[in-house]
Amino acid sequence: MIQWSVLSSRTVEVALRGNSEEVNKNSSELRSVRVAGRRWGICSSSNGEFHELERNAARLAGGEGIKLSDAELAVGDFKMGKGSIDEVLALEILRDLRDNFSGLFEGIITFEECKREIRTSDGADAVETRIATDMNVSIAGRRVASIHTGVLGGIEELERKYELVLDELSSRFKALERAKFLNPFMRGFKFKVILSKESSCSFIHEIAHRLEGDLPMELRDGSALTIYDEPAGFGGYNFDDEGVLARKRKLVEDGVVICHLNTRESAFKLCEEPGNARGLFTIPKAFQTNLVVEKGDWSIEEMISETSEGFLAEGILRAEIFGEMIRISPELCWYIRRGEIQTPVLVNEIRIPASDALKRVVAVGKEMFERIGFEKGFPISEKSPPILIEATVA
Template sequence: MTPMKNVDFYDVRVVDATTTSIIIDNGNVEEISVNYTRGGGIRALCGGSWGFTSADGYFNEKKALNAASELAVSMNSRNPKEKVDLKTVGKPTLKDLPRIKVDPRDISIEEKVALLKEMSKRAKLEGISSTSAVYSESEVKVCYNNIDGLDCEYELIRSGFAVSAVASENGIYQAGRESKFGVKGYEIFDETDALELATNAANEALQLIHAKPAKGGNMPVILDQELAGVFVHEAVGHASEADLVLEGSSILENMIGKQIASPLITIVDDPTLHEYGYFPFDDEGAQSQKTTIIKDGVMSSYLHSRETSAKLGGEPGHSRCQGYSMPIVRMSNTYLDNGKSTFEEMLEEIGDGMYLIGSRGGQVNTGEGIFQFNAEKAYLIEKGEITTLMRDVSLSGKTLEILNNVTHVGNDLKMNSGRCGKGGQLVPVSDGSPHICISKAVVGGV
C-alpha cells in the first residue's frame, strides 16, 4: 500500500469497541444500552502539516490514507509550516497485560440490573430523596500500523460502577457518591463491597445536611488522598503535557531541571500500572513507560507525543485519543508518590486548620498556574484534633506556591479512577496521592 508521494509519515489506528451501560434512577431502570463501534483514525504528515481523517465501520484503508495524505499535502502547500520531526519508536512489547478473572460478558444483563437495584435500595435510607446507580463495561481492540512497518495490537476490558444519594432538608441538598472503576472484569464486585459503598454514600449525604457551612480564610490544611490526587492531576499533570507547554499555556514551561516544589514531592505518570488509565502502548504505537514528572521537588520531564519529544527532548508514550479521534498528549495514571509521614503526625504538626476530603470538581488555568477545587466535605482541626464537620468548602491557590508549601507527605497512597477531558475527548485515567499537609492555603466557604 503506497499512499501519495510527498508524505513524510502516516499511520492507521483501527478500533473495535463494545460498551455496555446500565443506569438505575431511584430504583427504576432508566437505561440499558449496548453499543458496538468500529472505525479508524488515519493521519498523514507532510512537512509541517498533519492531515487527519476518520472512517466508520469497515473502510478502504488505501482510500482513507490517500484522503489524509491529500489533505496534508494541500495544507502544506497553501500554508507551509516548520517541518515536523517525530521521535523514533521501536515495536512495543506486550508484557504484563491485565488478566480478568470474571468475564463481564458471561454475566447476564438481568443479574447486573438486580445488583444495581439492590445498591440503589441500600442507598435509599430515611432522609434520602433520590438515588442513582450506574454500571459500565467496555471491551476494546486497538490495531495500529504506520509507514515504518510498525504493526501491533491489544485488547482490553474495563468495568466499574458508581452509586450516589441525595439528601434534602429545608431547601438544602447534599450528595454522597462512591465509585470503583478499573482494568478489571466483573470480579470488581468481589473485590469491592458495592452494597456497603451504597450505604456509605447515603450516610455521607445525610451527615452533610447537618454540617456547618465552612468559613473561608488562609490556613494550614490536610488534603485526603482523593483531593490531593485531583490537585496532582489537574494542576500539575495537565501543566506537564508538552503540547500545552509548546503552546505557552503551562506554568511549567522552561522549568526542566529547576526546583519547583518541596523536596518531599515526587510526581509520576505510569500507564503500565494496572489502574483505569492503563495502556500497553499509546495511540502512536510508542511503548508505555513510567515517567517521573517531578523528582524530589525538581521538574524532571514533560509528558510527550512523538512530535513534542522531538522538539523538547524526553520520551514519547503519552499520545492518546478517545475512540479514533486525533491523538493528543494525555495523562494515564498520575500520582504523588508516598512519603514517610503518618496522618497522626500531620494532625500534631498542623495544630489548628482544616482537613479537606474528596472532590466535587473545579477548574484550573495551567497557563497562569492557578486553581480552584471543591471538596466533598471538611473537618475543622483544633489543637491537633478532628472536630466539626463542614460543608460547601473549596481550596484555591497558585500551583507552585502549594507545591512549595507541602510540609508532610503521607505513606498511604490511594488511587481513584475517572475520565479526563481535553480537546473535546474523554479518556480513562487514574490519579492518586497519600495524605498531604500544606502549611498555608486559601480555603473558601460561605
C-alpha cells in the first residue's frame, strides 16, 4: 500500500509576556510518501517531487510483509471549524485578562489553519481543512496558576470563553496564594481523591495510553467508568492520517475494556476497527482524538460529603505513567475532612497503579469539563466529570 500526503499549515501566534507584545507568523508545506512493505518506508520533503519520494520510500520498504486491515476510506473535501484571526482583538483579550491581576502575566493565543491531503493506492482520496484557535494563559505570584483552552474556529469563538477563563484563573490564583504544603506525615498514605477538571482529564488520558492498539497494555476490569473516543471535537478529524473515516468508538464500558485505539496495522492484529492513526511522516501511531467520559449520577457536593478524609484535585502540572504507576501532579488540592472542604494544599503527586486504574474508580460525577492540549504535535482533548478514586498521596 502506498500513501501520498501533503500537509500545509498557516499559524499566527499573538503573545503578551510581561511588557512585551508579539505577533509571530509562520507557514509551511510538507509532502510525504509512505509505503507498507516488508517494513515501513517513509520519505518526506518540503519541495521534493512525489515520484522521487515514492521511489525512495519503496526502496526503504523492501518487499511485501506488513498486513493492514480493511477500512472505510475517505473520499471528498471536508472542513472542521471556520473563522479567522484578528490580531488586534487577540491582544485586547490578553490585555483585558492581564489587567485583572497584579502578578506576572503571560498569555498566548495561537490560530492555525491546517490542510491535509491524503491519497492511497487502495482508494482514499480526501482533503480536510481544519481551523482552530487556542489560548494558554498563566499568572505568577507566590505560585503560578494557568489555564489552557481552545476551540474549533477563529478568535470570535474563543472570545466566548473569556468570562469562563477569567473566573477559573482568578479562583485558582487566589487559592494558590494561600495554599500550604501538605503535612509530611500524610504523605505515602491512601486517601479518597476527587479528581476534577484538568486532573480528571489527565487521568483519562493516561488510561487511554494503555488502550493504544500498537502497544496495548493490561487494564483490569472495574465497574464505574465508560469512555469514548469522539472525533468531532478540538482534537478530532474527519479521517485519520491513513485516510480512514473517523467514527465514534466506545473504548471502555462500565469499567471493562471493549475496544482499542487502532491503526490499520494494529487493527489487523487485534481483529478490531481502525481509525485512530496519527502521523504522516512516521510509522502510523495509534492515538486518541477526543476522549469523552460518560457522566455519572454524583454531584461534586455528594462526593465531598461522602469523603471522611481526602482531597479534591484540580488543574495539572504534570501527568505521566512511570513504570507501572500513573502519577498526577495537580496544580492545586483542597483538603477534605468529615465531608467538608477545609483548606487549599499543595500535593506533589497522586499515584494510581496503572493496570488497576479502572478498579480504583469509586464514583463518577455529573459536571463535565473539557481540557485541550497537544501531544507529539497532535491536537487532543478530554471531556470528563469529576472522578472519585482511591489513590496514594505523596
